[in-house]
Amino acid sequence: MNDTLTPTMLYLDGVTVTFDGFRALNNLSFTIAPGEMRAIIGPNGAGKTTMMDVVTGKTRPDDGEVVFDGTYDLTHLDETQIAELGIGRKFQKPTVFDSHTVYDNLELALKADHRVRETLWWKESASERDRIGTILNVIRLTAMQARLAGSLSHGQKQWLEIGMLLAQDPKLLLVDEPVAGMTDVETHQTAELLKEINREHTIVVVEHDMTFVRELGVKVLCLHEGSVLAEGTIDQVSQNERVVEVYLGR
Amino acid sequence: MTTHILIRSLDRSAAIFLIVLAAAAIVVPILNMAVPETSALHVPTYLVALFGKYVCYAILALSIDLIWGYCGILSLGHGAFFALGGYAMGMYLMRQIGTRGVYANPILPDFMVFLNWKELPVFWYGFQHFPYAAIMVLAVPGALAFVFGWFAFRSRVTGVYLSIITQALTYALMLGFFRNDFGFGGNNGLTDFKDILGFNVQAESTRNALFALSCVALMLGFLVCRAIVTSKLGKVLIAIRDAESRTRFLGYRVESYKLFVFTLSACMAGVAGALYVPQVGIINPGEFAPGNSIEAVIWVAVGGRGTLVGAALGAILVNYAKTYFTSGILAPYWLFMLGGLFIGVTLLLPRGIVGTLHHWTALRRARLSAAAEDGVAAPPPEPMPAE
Numbered sequence: 001m002n003d004t005l006t007p008t009m010l011y012l013d014g015v016t017v018t019f020d021g022f023r024a025l026n027n028l029s030f031t032i033a034p035g036e037m038r039a040i041i042g043p044n045g046a047g048k049t050t051m052m053d054v055v056t057g058k059t060r061p062d063d064g065e066v067v068f069d070g071t072y073d074l075t076h077l078d079e080t081q082i083a084e085l086g087i088g089r090k091f092q093k094p095t096v097f098d099s100h101t102v103y104d105n106l107e108l109a110l111k112a113d114h115r116v117r118e119t120l121w122w123k124e125s126a127s128e129r130d131r132i133g134t135i136l137n138v139i140r141l142t143a144m145q146a147r148l149a150g151s152l153s154h155g156q157k158q159w160l161e162i163g164m165l166l167a168q169d170p171k172l173l174l175v176d177e178p179v180a181g182m183t184d185v186e187t188h189q190t191a192e193l194l195k196e197i198n199r200e201h202t203i204v205v206v207e208h209d210m211t212f213v214r215e216l217g218v219k220v221l222c223l224h225e226g227s228v229l230a231e232g233t234i235d236q237v238s239q240n241e242r243v244v245e246v247y248l249g250r
Numbered sequence: 251m252t253t254h255i256l257i258r259s260l261d262r263s264a265a266i267f268l269i270v271l272a273a274a275a276i277v278v279p280i281l282n283m284a285v286p287e288t289s290a291l292h293v294p295t296y297l298v299a300l301f302g303k304y305v306c307y308a309i310l311a312l313s314i315d316l317i318w319g320y321c322g323i324l325s326l327g328h329g330a331f332f333a334l335g336g337y338a339m340g341m342y343l344m345r346q347i348g349t350r351g352v353y354a355n356p357i358l359p360d361f362m363v364f365l366n367w368k369e370l371p372v373f374w375y376g377f378q379h380f381p382y383a384a385i386m387v388l389a390v391p392g393a394l395a396f397v398f399g400w401f402a403f404r405s406r407v408t409g410v411y412l413s414i415i416t417q418a419l420t421y422a423l424m425l426g427f428f429r430n431d432f433g434f435g436g437n438n439g440l441t442d443f444k445d446i447l448g449f450n451v452q453a454e455s456t457r458n459a460l461f462a463l464s465c466v467a468l469m470l471g472f473l474v475c476r477a478i479v480t481s482k483l484g485k486v487l488i489a490i491r492d493a494e495s496r497t498r499f500l501g502y503r504v505e506s507y508k509l510f511v512f513t514l515s516a517c518m519a520g521v522a523g524a525l526y527v528p529q530v531g532i533i534n535p536g537e538f539a540p541g542n543s544i545e546a547v548i549w550v551a552v553g554g555r556g557t558l559v560g561a562a563l564g565a566i567l568v569n570y571a572k573t574y575f576t577s578g579i580l581a582p583y584w585l586f587m588l589g590g591l592f593i594g595v596t597l598l599l600p601r602g603i604v605g606t607l608h609h610w611t612a613l614r615r616a617r618l619s620a621a622a623e624d625g626v627a628a629p630p631p632e633p634m635p636a637e
Contacts, residue, residue, distance in 0.1 A: 056499060083501035095496045097489045107482070108489055114502045116510045120483040168500060 015064030026226035042223035088170035094157035098150030109164035139163035275465035279458035302461035309522035311565035319556030322491035327416030329543035331391035335520025340440035342383035395516030424538030439534025554602025
């Protein structure tokens, strides 16, 4: 990738989303650089999930610009087109295909031609099998690959979903609350996992768990009432008066 | 490429199903025609026709299972596609009557003469040719499903809303077909057929041939469905059923997938209707009645949705029960039984008959493999939790 041509991976400028008069996003602007990992924090209703909905095409903003990879205006594209451009998303609630095996979940997520006819005649190649094997290793689910995804534990489902993102091989990963409901050990492992993934992918991670955010050790963006309240390292942000007031508490 | 899809799609129950069907297609006509009537093995002709009808219902059930069981599209109007296929075949059969009709008009079917029509309506053109009619059997239901699906799936109409509009679709068609000026025989529909491809539709041999053909059509339909559900496309369909928006975020164009199976399923339903009409000898707007479509959904639920074999089995079982119970003293209670059956299956057997069998085998296999993996040092197996 030529960094001089694409100085930003994701660029939001003045994005506003209103639901029945409620401003979920209020003139939100920020940029994410290629290869960066960014943590987004903020109280409930700050607009974190709405921001992800806007970037992935689920919600159309009333106003503002969303540019991906320096060229694509995302406000005019739908979910499928945006996914094809290379933006992957992990939902807040782990969403995997329960009645498919772990392996099949990854196979479905694998980057491929997703049109109907091509999918009907699709046959897995050896390199694709290897790639799924590698991902299974990364997300530590190799031993479970033949199990139905519905039978996995909560934490394992979260990882499987992250694995599906990896299989998609997106340029940008949006990860919504990856450690919600995880044990401390799992949380730690997830932080390691994300750092590993970050070596090749740009990541935006929304999370409430401050220990986890601290462990990631990346730049933090705090949202409040639909716009940016503070931005900086975790220490800078957590010492910010306003952040303490509205989010962290004294 | 085709061979690997065929091999992959055949598991044990699929193979048994196909063998039984093939055997039925060969053995039943022999038992009917070659075995003397006095023999205990003789199959009376009325049973051949009856089971031929059931097999057509099984094809309809299969088409519903493909979209409902695998893709989560609950169509409560699939009877419309069945009836349209039936009408296309009925139009061919009407044109074959020729001068043998009551009014002996070489071109116009009786009901048109009766209505004082002077010319054959344009949409009846070509139906005297079997190949054209055969194409229409697929094309008319397919085109309607495509247009309907294109609008519905693009607007992301799902769940109960989609079910309701499919129901409205078949109801609207029923009202249309009831009208005399619609051009399809009004409430009498099309009947009084004489021959199909030159053979007398009433003849024993024709009935046997139609029965065998229906079995072959069910086998083919089954193979097509199996090939689809065992391909990656089939996995995508299940993914759509389980988590539609997840599938979308993975980059699959969900509406195209739905449109594909919905259209295919409508074509299959059309074939079922086309085979049904010469065997029952009539097609009328009653076939569009919403109740018919709902009944077909019940067959699938009873047999086990998402199993294909179960759908076909459910159609045959429920219809056999219907024939049995509506011909005795229990006749007035059949609808209560049908309703009770649906409630009972939903409450007690949510996977349906075949689905429950599959589930049991899967549980046993899982227990066996777990035991094998754990080996000697394994702790005593835990009791299976109650479902």
